[in-house]
Amino acid sequence: MLDIKWIRDNAEVLDEALKRRGSAVSSSEIVLLDEKRRQHLKSLQDWQSQRNEASKLIGKAKASGDAALADETMRTVADLKTKIQDGEKLEREIDAEINALLATIPNIPLAEVPTGADESGNVEIRLVGEKRSFDFQPKEHFELGEALGLMDFERAARMSGSRFTVLRGDLARLERALGQFMVETHTREFGYEEVSPPLLVRDEALFGTSQLPKFSEDLFQTTDGRWLIPTAEVSLTNLVREEILDEASLPLRFTALTPSFRSEAGSAGRDTRGMLRQHQFYKAELVSITTPETSLAEHERMTAAAEAVLTKLGLHFRTVVLCTGDMGFSSQKTYDIEVWLPGQNAYREISSCSVCGDFQARRMNARYRPAGEKAAPRFVHTLNGSGTAVGRALIAVMENYQQQDGSILVPEVLRPFMGGLERIGAN
Known part of the structure; x- marks a missing residue:
């Protein structure tokens, strides 16, 4: 299995190697999926940061006696928790899709290997x-x-x-x-x-x-x-x-x-x-x-x-x-x-x-x-x-x-x- 980071940084090299092998596989699909995963992970991190900040706000609101703010913030935390759980599930699904694609990509031939069809x-x-x-x-x-x-x-x-x-x-x-x-x-x-x-x-x-x-x-x-x-x-x-x-x-x-x-x-x-x-x-x-x-x-x-x-x-x-x-x-x-x-x-x-x-x-x-x-x-x-x-x-x-x-x-x-x-x- 090839390193996804290497594929992301060397998409053209991979495509040329696959062409030499006569493989119909392309880097484009895996690169797009990887980009989707990276954007999704950024969203997850943002939601987790928002939940952490909101959790701190709950304590402050209770300490100041602002029950309404505390209740509203607790609902926000609950919504974020659900959002994060769904996001983690989607992350696992994207990872599985990436790994399934990676499993179909053959190894890269060394430069000295002769190019040929059969x-x-x-x-x-x-x-x-x-x-x-x-x-x-x-x-x-x-x-x-x-x-x-x-x-x-x-x-x-x-x-x-x-x-x-x-x-x-x-x-x-x-x-x-x-x-x-x-x-x-x-x-x-x-x-x-x-x-x-x-x-x-x-x-x-x-x-x-x-x-x-x-x-x-x-x-x-x-x-x-x-x-x-x-x-x-x-x-x-x-x-x-x-x-x-x-x-x-x-x-x-x-x-x-x-x-x-x-x-x-x-x-x-x-x-x-x-x-x-x-x-x-x-x-x-x-x-x-x-x-x-x-x-x-x-x-x-x-x-x-x-x-x-x-x-x-x-x-x-x-x-x-x-x-x-x-x-x-x-x-x-x-x-x-x-x-x-x-x-x-x-x-x-x-x-x-x-x-x-x-x-x-x-x-x-x-x-x-x-x-x-x-x-x-x-x-x-x-x-x-x-x-x-x-x-x-x-x-x-x-x-x-x-x-x-x-x-x-x-x-x-x-x-x-x-x-x-x-x-x-x-x-």
Whole structure:
């Protein structure tokens, strides 16, 4: 959420930023509402001053024996009291209207973010490793998994519907190994603290990380009003909600391996084969809480941590910076990491790392106290990223390590998590 004072003082800057994003939102409505609120607050203050003066006059009138003046002034105070109560109610209504509008305004992209309408405007900044060469036509992951009898979409559909998968045997084991490997990498090498967070959260948690109210269609809600997390970003970032941290404790770095749940609203007809786009999937999430001065460096560090996972797995990938029209609602700048899938002959997103500035912190009221200063607490900066999506990493390993006989080699870094197993489906 953006600061209303900043919007008032920088309306033209906001409108230009929203134009770069391709957003139809304008500053005009929020500025007019804010002006209405400020004028109304001035009236409230005037009425309160009048009531205070009138209350003093009552005592003087009684002391002087002027009962008529005292009675008249008491009626004036009563009228002002009613007026103030109605005015305070209107103030709350205006505040609610302003906050509802603020909740629809996306974050401001950083100046270096390329301007573009969609993914065609994204800019490649790194290409790591080389595409694997095959002396046979590489298959897609679902062809490999079904041929091995270890990936079952039909049974999953019978119990849960489309966009679910049953993994069995060594493929289920490989998925688990990937998740464990990712968490071990992030905790041991990059200093993230492992967290086992709730998978069910309340409205305010999703509001804090900007999924609500705008993206409710992408979520699953339970009958008691809670929501299944679409990513552990929600739980991890909300660990600091409504807190004032000491600057010395920052940065905080959290990681969690959890299921994620997404309705995939609006994706009908896209990636219907296989397990690229699922309602339920595992993801190793990364979240950092920092000061404003260190958040951009932390963004580079987080992206490097996600890239390290793919490098260790021996996977070819590229890193792109998203353009203004393709970046997320709460992001100031986003790097997407796209892994090469030889079965598809295409790059597919496997990680997205974003710096959000104080956009989420304002929604969560998450602040820190600067060291050695008597100034008021400041809002923290938040960052989040995939480190990485486990299901897509499984797909990438299957397609890149497939053999002509349909078996799959297990990358060396995963073998300790697989009991030393070197190949899946070997005769």
